[in-house]
Amino acid sequence: MRYHNITKDDMLNGDGLRVVLWVAGCTHRCKGCHNPETWDCNGGILFDKAAKQELFSELDKNYISGITFTGGDPLHPENAYEIFKLAQKCRQEYPDKTIWLYTGYEWEDIEGLDIMDYIDVLVDGEFLLEQRDTQLYWKGSANQRVIDVVESKKRGKVILHIDGGE
Numbered sequence: 001m002r003y004h005n006i007t008k009d010d011m012l013n014g015d016g017l018r019v020v021l022w023v024a025g026c027t028h029r030c031k032g033c034h035n036p037e038t039w040d041c042n043g044g045i046l047f048d049k050a051a052k053q054e055l056f057s058e059l060d061k062n063y064i065s066g067i068t069f070t071g072g073d074p075l076h077p078e079n080a081y082e083i084f085k086l087a088q089k090c091r092q093e094y095p096d097k098t099i100w101l102y103t104g105y106e107w108e109d110i111e112g113l114d115i116m117d118y119i120d121v122l123v124d125g126e127f128l129l130e131q132r133d134t135q136l137y138w139k140g141s142a143n144q145r146v147i148d149v150v151e152s153k154k155r156g157k158v159i160l161h162i163d164g165g166e
Contacts, residue, residue: 001025001082003051004037004044004072008058014100014121014138016065019058021086023047023071025078028104032129034140038072047082055086059094066090066098066120075103075110087118107147107158121161122147 002024007013010020025041026033037043045051058064067090074083087099098120103110107124110116123139123146131141138146151159 001047001079002041002044003047004035006051006054006058009064010068012138013068013070013102014066014098016098017063018066018068018100019055019064020068020070021047021055021074023069023074023076023079023083025076026071026073026104027076028073028126030104030127030129032132033127035071041076041078052086056089056093059090059097064097066094066100068100068102070102073104074101075105075113075115080113080115084115084118087115091118107145107152111152116149116153119149122149 003021004024005022007020010018013020022038024038024044026039029039055067059067069083073079090097090099099118100121101119102123104126105124107122123144125144128141128143131143133142136142145158146161148159148161
């Protein structure tokens, strides 16, 4: 897996202060994407032991609410397994911190993936430039959903994460 950036003390990609991993690789190629440089799976730099340590050093901080996986697309085939393993380790090491994941895939197509057992909040759907709205919390276009994964799995239907004014 390759990545472009690790953002520290981020307040824009989930609730609270977060560490954010921006992965390389996305086939959605949404018109108007804010991060087209992350589309290439071969872009960025190798996610190595030092990068992993950097992520976990940030998560060690008491004031960090959790981790957000974004990109690119964390569920792109080049990323999915490594993100799954990272989510597992985050849940094991930091059970009280939240895990957010941004993807261009829709909940209905990915809800059965094993990784969803470790995700607290999922922002799903491709960014649609014609539905862009800068007033929305944690998403770029009105078609996207900020989903409470835990409640959605319990109830068997999409339950939105309400803290962001949904």
